[in-house]
Amino acid sequence: MSNEKPEELPSEEELAQLSRDELVRLGAKLDGVELVEYPDPWPVKGTRAEKRAERQVAFWFALAGIAGLAFVVAFIWWPAKYVAPNEDGYFMYSLYTPVIGVTLGLAILGIGIGVLNYTRKFIPHEIAVQQRHDGGSGELDKATILAGLADAGNRSTIARRPMIKRSLGFGGGVLGLALVALPLGSLLRNPHAQSANKDGLLHTPWQHTKKDEKVFLRRATANDEISLVRPEDMDAGSMETVFPYRETDTHEDWAKTILRGDSPVMLIRLRPQDGARVIQHQGQEDYHYGDYYAYTKICSHLGCPTSLYEQRTNRILCPCHQSQFDALQYAKPVFGPATRKLAQLPITVDEETGYFISTSDFNEPVGPAYWERRS
Numbered sequence: 001m002s003n004e005k006p007e008e009l010p011s012e013e014e015l016a017q018l019s020r021d022e023l024v025r026l027g028a029k030l031d032g033v034e035l036v037e038y039p040d041p042w043p044v045k046g047t048r049a050e051k052r053a054e055r056q057v058a059f060w061f062a063l064a065g066i067a068g069l070a071f072v073v074a075f076i077w078w079p080a081k082y083v084a085p086n087e088d089g090y091f092m093y094s095l096y097t098p099v100i101g102v103t104l105g106l107a108i109l110g111i112g113i114g115v116l117n118y119t120r121k122f123i124p125h126e127i128a129v130q131q132r133h134d135g136g137s138g139e140l141d142k143a144t145i146l147a148g149l150a151d152a153g154n155r156s157t158i159a160r161r162p163m164i165k166r167s168l169g170f171g172g173g174v175l176g177l178a179l180v181a182l183p184l185g186s187l188l189r190n191p192h193a194q195s196a197n198k199d200g201l202l203h204t205p206w207q208h209t210k211k212d213e214k215v216f217l218r219r220a221t222a223n224d225e226i227s228l229v230r231p232e233d234m235d236a237g238s239m240e241t242v243f244p245y246r247e248t249d250t251h252e253d254w255a256k257t258i259l260r261g262d263s264p265v266m267l268i269r270l271r272p273q274d275g276a277r278v279i280q281h282q283g284q285e286d287y288h289y290g291d292y293y294a295y296t297k298i299c300s301h302l303g304c305p306t307s308l309y310e311q312r313t314n315r316i317l318c319p320c321h322q323s324q325f326d327a328l329q330y331a332k333p334v335f336g337p338a339t340r341k342l343a344q345l346p347i348t349v350d351e352e353t354g355y356f357i358s359t360s361d362f363n364e365p366v367g368p369a370y371w372e373r374r375s
């Protein structure tokens, strides 16, 4: 095999002497590329039009930076905790989602428009025709390609436009910060901070705080009527949504209870033929009362309300991502993304009043996983 180079190719010494411009043209020629047009967008430097174009690009990058900063601040500090429409602070709470949506959207839009503007106004719009060929790249190809890239960078004139560089750095940097804040921002808040005890996620309003306390199963009604549930209120194969209620609860206590995400429970009365087929979870054999079973309504996947009970199949369905739980097998997941069973509430009937009561809190956290969760 001969090491001779074709005649038209420069030697290594000649190659080292070539200027960037010459390398660009040589590379184009060797690749069969014909540069039909390669105009400089600003042949006269420093004109007012050029400076105006520069300011326009910088404006969009700066806007992206300011919007990105606003997003980070709002995402972390804006009051995001639920406030009911008739309570103080509702207005600010109701703006949370629009504010983070608009600010993040503006930040991304600003970067996008800035890059588009820069490309349109400062990058030479060459017209080139290239013949494609097979095979890998040799040293010559690599050198000419690098020169081409350096030339493109040089012709983009970005190096001598500090205003655009700084605004792009600001906008891009803050947008990057915003993208980091999205997954990490929630970790800055202590989820236990608003809880009365540090194990707040382990307990729900069904927790018995006093000895011999009776926590009844109460329906949510449109008025203040206290509607407790007795076994004879439910037909076989039916389901009720219930919340914890203590006789000492005031109107305000009740209002807080039904707003808590971990309060709602599905009370299910199985049909007798289904009740006979139930498989109890080990350690939870006495959690049910006859054919009555109570499961948290909070999906173990991502926390949506699993509000649908299908009597025919005894499946509890979560509408968010279609997880299904088998009510005949301690609500273990049988379909969909959920991997843990729904927590079961231990219930019985109060001998004195005949109403359902819970005998304790859930024996495990309700809802999706969190870092400290062991089960």
Ligand code: FES
Pocket (backbone or CB within 6 Å): 299, 300, 301, 302, 303, 304, 318, 319, 320, 321, 322, 323, 336, 337, 338
């Ligand atoms: S939240 Fe229930 S399936 Fe995803």
